[in-house]
Amino acid sequence: MRGAPDLAVEILSPSTRRLDELTKRDLYDRFGVREYWLVDTEIEHINVYRRAEDGSFPHVAELAAVDDDVLDTPLLPGFSAKLRKLFAPID
Secondary structure, three states, X not given: OOOOOOEEEEEOOOXXXXXXXXXXXXXXXXXXXXXXXXXXXXXXXXXXXXXXXXXXXXXXXXXXXXXXXXXXOOOOOOOEEEHHHHOOOOO
């Protein structure tokens, strides 16, 4: 299979933050990625960009563990993840 993935997930780090937030987001938009998650482990947030019917690639959600938010996507029917669990320390 060739072409862009349907879903791209980036874990932000101080050294790549600007690249991931700006440059890669623009590249994913240009090449047709359907959804992009930017995961910020420092503040336990996930920003979601999703391809719209008109072809745009807007920011559709900023989810936070502190708000008990749940991450889901139409790309993975039945998938949902509580951010508190995703960011919870591993025992």
